[in-house]
Each structure stands twice: as structure tokens, then as C-alpha cells.
Amino acid sequence: MQATSTVDHPEAPPAVKSRSFKRAFGDVREAWDHRELWGHLGWQDIKQRYRRSVIGPLWITISMGTTALALGLLYSVLLGAELPAFLPYITAGFIVWNFILGCVTEGTDVFIANEGLIKHLPAPITVHVMRMVWRQVLFLLHNLVIYVIVMMIFFGTLSEPYRMTQDGPLQPGLSWTVALAIPGFILLAINAVWVSLLFGVISTRFRDIPPVVNSFINLVFFMTPIVWDASILTKVTKGSPEDGAWRMWIAELNPVYHFVEIVRAPLLGHTVDWHHWAVVGGFTVVGWLLALVILRNYRARVSYWV
Template structure:
């Protein structure tokens, strides 16, 4: 019997490489095609949270309305602001902030919280991220009802040009520019997806990340113009309104300020400063680039880390 030459032997099949951008994009594409699944799961999450409750998800709106009213009344007195313009400002800012807060805090644990599904349900990992983001969008829409109520009450003041106390800038008032909130919020949602993907993967590998972010986010809330506005900082500088003062620069260097402002400005009829869109657009490109690299290298390991 003649020995078989190694030259004549067929080459062993190569295992497909999972660390490719093609696999990362395929995961995103397949997750989008399963939108009926994650949309249904996201809605069921809300129904399950308020199971056996008389008014159900309306508790979301009531909680938001109570908090916004209390903060608006308190800080309007502390900063000497007109309640007719300051309460809508706080309400809109707080509604947007709650969406960002939910995405960041739940995004860090999005894969950890779905350990059972990841291990037993073969589906793209992005499905769990889209489920969480969709749930936060539904929360946002519930909370937006509070803004609508405040808008109806103070519409006469917001529909005409006005100034907020301590701010030299005059706002044009509500107009058809309010429709800019649609692309602004769409951009916010696009950022929510990459944030959950990137930080979700990192936090699944390093479990110390979620508590660090949960602690840090409370500090960021007070550093972001939610219950105060940049005009207050200009007033502290001596009334000159200089935007080069270090206090104003601290607000400008806070990326969350720009995310909040692109949505809040059209909601309140504020003068739209386009540099906020530039900053958010730059973060969107950089963030999605980092998220895709994380998906390319570590997407297949998520099921082993949870």
C-alpha cells in the first residue's frame, strides 16, 4: 500500500473569521429585520413593569410631571427666573435628560440583563440594544405629554420673542422651527444605539463599569444645563455676557449639553445655535466608529462573558 502524499491531500476547511466588519454590519442588519421581535419585547417590558397597576404607564407621566414642577418652581425662585419661561425650559430639559439617563444606565447592563435570552435565543446581539432603546423611546413619548401640558398653559408667553432673566440673548419664540425636533431626536436615538453597543460590550467584560457610570451620571446632571441655563453663568461673570469665560466653557465642553440643546431649543422656540449640531454630529461619527470596532472584535464573545 503506497503512502499518500501530503501534496495530494485536500486542504482542511478554514473556520470562518468572525472578527470582520461584514459580520458586525450583518448583526445590525439582521437585528433591524427582526424589528417586530424587539419592538414587541420593548412594549412588553413596560406592561410588565406596571402589571396590576390601575393607571399603568401613566405613572411615568405623573412622576415626570411632579418632578419637573417641583424643580421648575424651586430653581425659578433661586435664580430669579420668570416661571412662564423657566418651567417649560426645565420640563423640556428634564424629559430629554431622562431619555439620556435611561440609555446610559440601562445601556451599560443591556447584555448582562439579557443573559438568559443571549444564551438560549439565537439572535443578533443588537436586538437587545434596540429593545432597550425602543423602551426608552416609549418612556420619552409618555413624558412628552408633560411638556405638551406645560406648553398649552404657557403658550402665549412662548409664542412671542422673549428673554430669560440673566441672558442677553433674545429667543424668537415658537414657530414652525419646532419641527426640527424630529431630526434632532432621530439623531439622539442613533447615538443611543452606539452608546449601548459600545458601553454594553465593555461593561459585560468589566463589571466595575456600570456602578462607576451610575455614580458619575448623578454628578453630570448638575453640571449640565437642565435646571439652570448658560445665561446664569454669563451673569456670574459680571454681566458682560462673554462666552470665553471659563465657567461658560465648562458648559460648552460638556457633550451632553449639546445633545440636550439640539432637541430642547426647537421645543421652546429658542434661538438655534448650529454649533450644537456640529458637536453632536462629530460625536455620532466617532461613537459609531468605536462601536463598530467593538462589534467587530468582541461581538462573538458577549455570549461567553454574560
């Protein structure tokens, strides 16, 4: 039998390189096309976790409420803040932080935890990331119940211009700008996908990454203005006012602060500075470029590494 080649059959499709940005984009696009799959799996994760519980997912809401109440009472006294203004600040900050925390910690383990599905389910690896992010979105929606309750209790204070501390900046109060939290959260979720892809792939190759991230994330929490207000950094007891401006860089150089602020500030009726959106936009572009490079080079190896 005489061998033939693709030269003799010009209609034969050319071979697709295993490492190409087309494959990387295709993985993300196919994962979005499988949204019914990861959407269903995300719901099942919630049901499975609270299958034998009496009140089920309401434990998520109760846990968030008790944590926000306890820390709000404590830090309002320590920082000399007004409780009707500071407790909503703590609550909104914790809701956003818990979403970020869940996406980062579970994102590093997303492919390792889904080893069986990756090896037996013919689906893009981004599906597992989408499933995890969707699960965290459901957690956040449960936690928003606490936000609504707190807003109803302290609406009289937050509906007008107010200060969280006696010397703090004057905030305009709740208005139609609360709708800006929606695009802010969409940006947050988009970034959660690339973070999980990037760290998830790296963690399958280097298993030391998850414990390192879990240890480092605790430091990030205390360095991020969540239980404290960034405006206290500008208060100086000694030196010139420039010293206070320099201290503000402690918060500004923390990227998590900007991600929290684009969602928390509209929810509380605070003014959102444009530079928060600029920083988040920059991280979105750079982060997705890095994630696509990782997908291009190592997407096919994940099933072997897990």
C-alpha cells in the same frame, strides 16, 4: 477514504473570519431586520412593569410632571427666572435628560440583564440594545404628554419673543422650527444605540463599569444646563467680559449639553446654534466607529462573558 480540500471544489464558499467589520455591520443590519421582535419585546417590558398597576404607564407621566413642577418652582425663584418661560424649559430638559439617563444606565447593563436570551435566542446581540432603546422611546412618548400640557398653559408667553431671565438672551418664540426636534431626537436615538453597544460590551467583561457610570452620571446631571440656563455663565460680577466667555466652556465642553440642546431648543422656540449640530454629528461618527470596532473584536465573546 481519500480526504478532499476546497481546492478540489472551487465552488465551496470561503470561510468567513470571525473578526471582521462585515460581521459587525451584519449584526446591526440583522438587528434592524428583527425590528418586529425587539419592538414587541419593548412593548412587553412596559406592560410587565405596570401589570398590576391601576393606571399603568401613566405613572411615568405623573412622575415627570411632579418633578418638573417642583424643580421649576424652586429654581425659577433661585435664579430669578420667569415661571411661564422657565417651567417649560425645565420640563423639556427633563424629558430629554430622562431618555439619555435611561439609555446610559440601562445600556451598561443591557447584555448582563439579558443573559438568558443571549444564551438561548439565536439573534444578533444588537437586538437587545434596540429593545432597550425602543423601551426608552416609549417612556419619552409618555413624558411628552406633560410637555403638551405645559405648552398649552404657557402658549401665550412662548408664542412671542421672550426672555427666561431679565438679563437673558431674547428667544424668538415658538414657530415652525419646532419640527427640528424630530431630526434632533433621531440623532439622539442613533447615538443611544452606539453608546449602549460600547458600554454594554465593555461592562460584560468588566463588571465595575455599571456602578461607576451610575455614580458619574449624577455629576453629569448637575454639570449640564437642565435645571439652570447656560446663559447665566456669561454673567460676571467681577473681572472682564472675557471671564464670562471663559465660564461658558463649562457647558460647551460637556457633550451631553449639545445632545440636550438639539431637541430642547426647538421645542421651546429657542435658536439652535449650528455648533450644537456639528458636535453631535462628530460624536455620532466617532462613536459608531468605536462601537463597530468593539463589535468586530468582541461580539462573539459576549455570550461567554455574561
